[in-house]
Amino acid sequence: MTRLLFLLAIFSVVSVILFYFSGSDIVHTLSPQGCRMSWMSPSYVLQSHFDHTWSPLTRRYSLWLYREVGWENTELHGSPVLFIPGNAGSSHQVRSIASSAARQYYHAPYLVASEFHAERYSPLDFFALEFNEDLSAFHGPTLDSEKAYAARAIDYILSLYPPHTSITIMAHSMGGIVATALLPHPNISAIITMSTPHTLPPARFDRRVDRIYSTNSGILSSNPTPILSLCGGATDLMIPSESCILPQALSQEEGGPYRRTVFTSALEGSWTGVGHREMVWCHQVRWRVARAALELAAVSSSSERATVLDKWLRDGHTLPAYSASGDLHLHTTEYETLRAEFPLVLKNPRTPRVYLFPVPRPSGESPTVKFVIYVSQGSIGSVAPQLPLPLHVSVYLCPGHPPEPCTSLEPTVLKLIPAPVVGQPFPVPNEGTDESEGIVLFEAEVSVDLEAHVAVSVNGVDGRGWVVGGFVPEDAIVVDVSTLGVLISPISVAVPHDALRSQIRFPRLLSNALLVYRLTPVFNDHEACEDALLPPLLQHTSHPSETHYFPLAPRSTRPILLHTHASAPYIGTSVTYARGVDLVVYSSGECSVAHVELRLDWWGTLGRWGARYATAAASWAVGIVALLLFNAWRAADASGALPDVRSSLDRFARCVLPWALLASYVFSLVPLPAGFWLGNRGEPIFAPIAPLLLLIVTGLVFVSWWTLSLMLWPLSRILGMIGRSSRRNEDTTGQTSRNALLSIGFVSLLIFVLVPWQVAFLGCWIFHFYTCATSIAALAVSSQQSSPTPVPLAALASRDSNSSPERTSKPPPTSRATLADYANANMHLLLFMTWLLPLAAPVLAVWVRTLATAGFTTPFDGDHNFLYVAPFLVLVEFAGAGPGIERRTDVRETFSPRWGMAVLACVAFVVGPRTTYAVFDVASAAVGWAVIVKIGPRYWGRDSWNGLRWSR
Structure with a gap:
């Protein structure tokens, strides 16, 4: 063993150990998981009538019906849903979502909840395929067998219901590949996949798996069946989440099929990375999937199904329909005119009122100004946290002078953002965030008009919640620095003081799954942050489907690591989003960040390299x-x-x-x-x-x-x-x-x-x-035996004299x-x-x-x-x-x-x-x-x- 080979061996072993530990550390530093455990009382009914007369694969696989013990009987009574497990998966993985659907439909055993009293709603019958934990990720024929069995299982399930009944498909991991391969199918209403690698096989050892992916690519681009993909992000260590992003297709508005990718870090009410196996039982995810399934069964058209999916599995990237409650007539409403340069701050409001903001003259050359408003635990339009307060806010644009009549102001952003608790990690381990404490964010661009006003109508006040809003600078802070510049030395960026919203753009920074950036905030006043209504909250958007939130808290023990799945090795569909890092800081204004420092985080970056x-x-x-x-x-x-x-x-x-x-x-x-x-x-x-x-x-x-x-x-x-x-x-x-x-x-x-x-x-x-x-x-x-043994000459002579010409001597x-x-x-x-x-x-x-x-x-x-x-x-x-x-x-x-x-x-x-x-x-x-x-x-x-x- 030469010294060079020995050094190479030591270097390799040490490198592999570093890659292993940095990759394992992702779930603790890069994308911590905050999932509440789900509980259920499961039972499974074998569908014994689905036998070999339906499919020869019934000797290998089986079909089960889930029932929540004490809440449902064993009779079929609703709309069918089929769950398809993934690689080494089990039919029992259906229990968390199925249990949530049952306990949402019934507010007590066998008693239907009030929101489902309408005739169009029905309970769900959850069927689940049992593939005996087949390793389908490695073998194309196994995927084909699962597809064939799933297709016959759908035929059997639909035979138990009236004609033209539709079925909803839910699939986990490689089960999503099987579900997609079932299309086109006239009776599949929608497909919800969870942690499914749609664009890149996780194991690339079998060319037949690639052929299945190639076929599915054509299905995803053209089939009209709505498909939504839920992705766990960096917390998912079993598949690279960039492969979970559905390939680009024509938007629904352009006549294309409904395709939506939702990362759980952006999923409203979740705001956490979710591991591969945890995706099916993470409470913040499973109850939304179950609720979407309940409402999917009550609609019949593709557009209605798309609306349901966007309502219950919303990530803020799609704009919900917004309309204020009719036009606002100020002559019949008590209102108060505020100065445009000062924000509106209402703590525990008790009196309904309308507040007018005159549209300010912009400081730059932009023809518009941005108006932002936050509502804590209340609602704006149809967007609200779970179990919202009566507090309701409507936003209007009032042209002319005097400012009436006022019409609804169309938002550019309307979504729910988290409200982290100061002094606690975000998300809280094994608990996450309380969905009822979310903050509704409303952003709108207003054309410059000195005669116009923005009216904010606050109603449903009962002394709880708060409202903060006002005009913010439209121009973003643009930092012209390359990835190499961040690699050489940290970059410091000043943040506007007391701004409700600050945007920072790094247009030349590479946005890639192989890179992790570390952001460090520096504060002006640490004490003011403890009592702030909304302490600074950083939003990192790197892809139209991916957003991450980070509280900028003083003395935080958890690092702020910016990562993305916008572009990655071997993924050809995400090249459009290869560059640019977009950061937005939301705040109520009491606690301000002086500046932020950005540099490359080597430990997190190494963790991303090893897995890929x-x-x-x-x-x-x-x-x-x-x-x-x-x-x-x-x-x-x-x-x-x-x-x-x-x-x-x-x-x-x-x-x-x-x-x-x-x-x-x-x-x-x-x-x-x-x-x-x-x-x-x-x-x-x-x-x-x-x-x-x-x-x-x-x-x-x-x-x-x-x-x-x-x-x-x-x-x-x-x-x-x-x-x-x-x-x-x-x-x-x-x-x-x-x-x-x-x-x-x-x-x-x-x-x-x-x-x-x-x-x-x-x-x-x-x-x-x-x-x-x-x-x-x-x-x-x-x-x-390298030294030859001497042989006596006499013996040689004797051997030669006695040897026969017919005898063959042994080879030397x-x-x-x-x-x-x-x-x-x-x-x-x-x-x-x-x-x-x-x-x-x-x-x-x-x-x-x-x-x-x-x-x-x-x-x-x-x-x-x-x-x-x-x-x-x-x-x-x-x-x-x-x-x-x-x-x-x-x-x-x-x-x-x-x-x-x-x-x-x-x-x-x-x-x-x-x-x-x-x-x-x-x-x-x-x-x-x-x-x-x-x-x-x-x-x-x-x-x-x-x-x-x-x-x-």
């Missing part, structure tokens, strides 16, 4: 091992001796790696499409990631070789002690070849009819591991040099197959999991192609037969098999990180090429072919 480049690391490792084989075979062509793995690694680290690091950096500056290389489209700030990843992966390859050597040592010692060696008997070469062909044929037949080829590849690895141990043992025995012992080449070749091949093993292991895990739950009822279509593994079968069988090839130096190969490894390396580095399955395809082809050129003569019965001859 784990697959790339596995692919690049195959590329590095392919380069090792290329260099080793080239050295063998030149010198006739194959170097050992340590020498190959050492040569790679000293001679190839420095140039590879430079080339990887330069290549990262090329604006490639999102699906190639590391998916960064040539962004200079991300160029250093490639050399860093290359260093780490090189060290991991060395660690893997050292681990394999450590595993082989005891086995080779045992084999050496019991006298086992890898020596081919040249007298039975023809018989061995025939037996090998029969064995390979039998294994191929077994693959074709029974087991997937991934099982055979695992068997190849195990068999070759044993072969490596025997070759090491043979080399050790040869070293111990294999030279130690040949044994060394043989062992080195085996170790190179073992390292190569070891790094290919993770690419085949996911489907292998699916097969084993399916055997444990369903036996041999699963068709593994496409996994019985023995051609994927046939080259490895031949190669490991030939290696197991013993050393038998010597290279002829007088013949030159026109197309050396080593160039297949060069092609494999290119594919592994450029294409493999996005389409990992392509790496194994090319590896199989490259090994097949080598097998045909190098090993083919053994099975064709020829002694010499393409520069090889069999030793005798």
